[in-house]
Amino acid sequence: MNRYLILLNIYACCFIVSSCSSEWLDKKPDQKIAMITSIDDLQALLDNHGVMNSNTPYMGELSLPYYTIKEGELEQLSTPDRNTYMWKNDLYEGYDPIVDWDWNYRKIFYANVVLHELDRFPVDDVSKNTRSAALFFRAWANYHLVQLFCQGFDRTTAHSVLGLPIKTTADIHDIPQRSSLLETYQHIVDDLQESLYHHVDIQGSNLIRPNASAIRALLSKVFLLMGDYEKSLHQAEAIIKNTNAALLDYKQLDETAKYPFSLFNNEVIFHASILPTNAMTVSRLLINQEFYDSYDDFDLRKKLFFRHEGDGTLRFKGSYCESDEYFSGITLGEIYLIAAECNVRIGKGDKGVEFLMDFLRKRYERVDQLQLRTDKLALLKAVIEERKKELVLRGLGWGDLKRYNLEEDLAMPIVRSLSGQIIEMPANDNRYTMPIPEKVVKLSGLVQNIR
């Protein structure tokens, strides 16, 4: 009798004890790691500015002919950086990683993880905004990748020219083959339009999170690249009308300051920066005399963007990051220039000039001495020239050259001086398109670009 009672008690204990086991196994083994359990977690991923906002590509900027690196310093560059500067055919020579590719696809991965996890949560303003932001960042990354690793967009041939592998899943093993250039651009536009659709203005915004102006701005830039000037203008004008940002009046700024432009200043619509590489530090990447001389003496940017070093060389100090990091986000100034250019291109020269002058008033000591021709091509060239002078070391120059090269009137070769010799890259040379990293080709069989 006694024995059986004991046995019974024991069975009862076992039963109770085994039922608590499932929660017991739910404790985290390491306190600092977490699973994605709320929208805040997803927003935290997008708020990781080190991953999402920084590290826009640099290889294009390094290839621009406006800068010089001293011969002796070339040895200290990594193999891809050195070859990029020297416009070589074989850029990588087996080197890995190619960060311009890797770190921008990482942005796409984060965006896809957020989009994938969002389906678990109920729809409200916060979740809509998070979805909008994720779509924006995916488009932002693709926008940069397509400019560097694909040819310039020509409407007549875009459907038969290679674009990017379009990644829309969070599965790190799913690597699609390359789509067409048209499909790639269409994908970016679709993402941005959907992003705009879901966007809701909510509290807690700052300039590393995309607001409505930023989404429109990116749309405007993409349409510009696609040659869709009407649509680009439509977005640009919407921004100018509604934005809280304002053009900085360069007359008010201090040219003697180490960094004349403050971080998150009024003109910034969206904050981002270029991948810092030792090839392009401010002390290494010297501004060409010729480039500097292209600035009019009344152009305030001449003194605010550049400074002379003791040995006579020119350095850049005009970053909107208020540091030696290069700003690659979106400013209202850029939008004004887009509005001007698009108006000129669609035949509304007067409107174009209006925008241009509004803009230049904030950049020149005086604008009265400026003489603008009225014929379309001359006006276009003038706007383009202002673009070049405004958007220094902003990660935009290379994409601009590529799109101008598709127009007979604007296409031009570029030259660089190396070891005392002048090398030239003709317009539409294959080297305007960077090769896909060799590791990617080896592992997933993506089609390589022709050099």
Place this chain on the structure above:
Amino acid sequence: MKSYILSAMFAMAFLIGAAQHRIEGTVRGQDSRSVIAAAVINGPDNRVLSVSGTDGTFSFIRPQGVDSVLISHLGYQAKWFNIADVNTLDVFLSVNNNELEEIEISTGYFTVPKNRSTGSFESADNRLLNQAVSTDILSRLEGVVGSLNFDRRTDGHSHSLKLRLRGLSTINSDETPLIILDNFPFNGSLESINPNDVENITVLKDAAATSIWGARAGNGVIVINTKRAKANEPTKVMANISYRVETKPDLNYNPYFIRSSSFIPMEESLFERGFYTANDPGQSPQTPIVERLFDLKENRISFSEYETLRNKMVGSDYRRDIERYLLRTGLNSQYFVSLTSGGEKLSTMVSLGFDKNKDSQIDNEYQRATLSLKNSYKLNSIIDFSTNVNYFHSRRWQGALNPNDLIPRGKMALYPYASLMEAGFPAAIPKNHRLDYAYNAQNIGLLDWEYKPLAEKGMNRTLVEMPEYRVSTALNIKPIPAFILTLMYEKQAGKSNTETLYDKNSYYVRNEINRFTQVDGSHIFPQGDILRNLTSSRNSDFFRINASYEQNILDDHEISLLAGTEWNRRNEKIIPGTVLYGFDRDVGTGQTMFDYTKRYPTLPNGTARITSPPSYYNEFDDRFLSYYFNGAYLFRKKYNITTSVRKDMSNLFGVQQNQKGVPLWSVGGAWDIAKENFFPWNSINSVRLRATYGSSGNLDKTVTALTTIYYSTSSLTENRFARIETPPNPNLRWERVNTLNLGTDLILQNNRIRLTVEWYKKNGKDLMGLRELDPTGGYLNAYRINYAELKTYGADISLHAKVVDKKFSWETSLFASWVRDRISEYSEEPRPQTMVGAISHPLINRPRYAIYSYPWQGLDNAGNPLVKVGDAVSTDYVAFNSDLQLEDLIYHGPASPTFFGNLRNRFSYGSFSLAVNLRWKSGFYYRSPSISYGDLFNSWKGHRDFDNRWQKPGDEKNTDIPSMPEGSFSYLRDVVYLASEHHVKRGDNIRIQDMFFEYNFALGKRAGRAKLGNTRIFVHATNIGIIWKANNDGLDPDIPFSLIPEQKNISFGLQTTF
């Protein structure tokens, strides 16, 4: 005492089953009086009537017509007893001295005699474990248990140790075997186990053995049982004192040492070439010779003055000073006492141990105290419980005067002619700055900045204090004789506190204060001691419910079943540390409020921030829940089948509930041919053929199946942000090891000879391996998934024989193991340049750890190493390096021994006995170091090969050691030489592992009369020497990276039991 037992026995007999003619009793040994478990009680027709339990008691119903029974047990003389008129039977069996003792296997869940199991085990009992003297328990297993490879090659310090059981079972996860202490998984520090407390150790090698313990047993299991008091045992006291003397390390062994007579001309030649900088604002340390050469050049001293100084230095050797002032003969003292007493109901054991070790380096000391209290109480025939309390406390002091502390900033070695003592006073050597700068510090208002090692004695010792305790309790309930229900619980907790007190007069403090002295003379730090402190703590809980059922059905069938469930929780906390400046020892106050973010200008140049205290806080919590079942069936004592099944679940983070667990299992069978009727040879007692196959697991907690993120705070926006830590990995599985084991156990001539031969094959599947990912997927970190495979196969032989067994006896034991492993699946292809370093990366179809090298083309007529690029032989190292492919590497063989073992011979004559243990390791390679000119010129680290280098044209025919390079040279010149094939040597060696000598009073003529009972004195010597090795480079192949050889030591001890 005896009458009490008898009357209690009668009482019990009345209470339980008085109606039937039940016979009960206890089996004990004649001499020791201790109970004998698993003694077999046979009827006249060989029927098994009963088997004694762990407490020696048995009980059976007397069959009709049976008047006597035969009681036997291996190791004892079997005896017939009359049962016609008795109800109780207390039996004493005498030891059979001819036989080697019965081996019992303990798995941590149950204990079973070796001849009733199917798995592969090795065991070491008390007697063998006591034939060594050491502070820790694992080193006593070396040479005493087969299949265990003790790998000390890790980082050149002879105190780091890796245990490998039957090779490797994993590639990237933890490789250590699981340790079980008194039936619970052990998570404490190994030094908390006092070897004197250990009763026996069993090593579980195959799947039948390890699937019992489940997912953490993939690398094998070592089961340690400590001594317990047994019921009805007279009170015994055991005391043990031993001293171990360790010789000073042999500094002449160091292959990296260059004699001053070679080093100084090298410096002079570099000086000629303008290698040394005269005015370095950072005041980087220079040697006295270089300083004097500058003086000579600037005419601050005359040539004859230089000559005098030079001659003095050429004759100096810092090793003499180190040996004389910084080293001592090490002495370890060990004291231990234990008391056991077993009554009928209550048995108790108390033990107390104290160790004090003075290391051969001065200022290093270790103290340990262990206390153990074990009680078991038998409430009645149904319930008994036991409690176990263990406390351990250790203190380790580490001084700042080991030879590594003498190496100046930015260098890898000290110049050979340094001297630590001049004219009876501690001498200065450069530490962070040039000697002159340090010497003149006081003239510019700073504190004395000289570093005088011998003046630092006793200062700045780090104390690591570790208190730990283990408390456990077990309750056994036996409602019916065949069924036992056990509930057991253990709590382990420990803390580790590391504290360093930097004396205000020590160089460290003077250096910090001086360094941060500002231009205006103000000090950032107050003058005073500096105290640094860091704590971590851990605790674990373990709870098990176990049910076991053992039954003899019709005497031909023996069944034993075991089932249960376990909960295990391990928690570890790391708490932020503190640093107190201006610490006042008497009052215990200090300052911590400093600006840790500001960059202060420092002397002599540069800027620095004050080192902030470690502020990392983290907590780790591992949880396991398991269900298990074991079953064994023995038919007519000949045919045996066993099985075990287990499911382990863990809180592996981010995994779906049903993926948190893995089922593991094994099956085994054994057949004793010798018991068959057709077996002809009588001298062969037992031939057991056995086979097991099963699946064990391994754990890697860094991988998860769901996406996990990691939080940080932004300095740009002040918001929290997160990064993706691990991507989704829906196919995540635990690592599995499937093992097939075939073995034969032979017992010959009544246990005089025992031979076991085993062959095994392990297949590690789903092992975590690094997989190369396409970055387009967006996950850029190292990525591990289950796909790698490692196959291991091998054989073990163990032979024990009593060769001569008279007054003079000779016992021999031989363990031999063969093991080979091969990676059968791994996709990441490493760069060839990374394969010629200390540890190679995994490569498919090769052993996990292997040695590779570059082909050697000889030297050219200027003493430069030659390389082959395409078909051309030249000195173009850059082209060679960039063209290098994996196929160009030469593969030599495994880095771990593939054939190794021990041969142990024990000779006794009367009370004396002497044991000699030989150990060999073979079938492996290592890379022998040599001269690197980059290291020599920049960091003062040389190699004795320097003296045999190429020096003039024509030398390339006699030597392979490159010349001293002229002018600037590429580091690749050194790499191409150091990684070349002729540095790879075979590691095969045979050595005398240890010798043991003992005089046992009890075995002599005075036995029985001695009031001291069993007393023995012993002498034990280890690391006696290498008898033979395959190479002649003067290094010990088992520790090729070490700067000192294994230190020889000798111990003396006395143990008495009464």
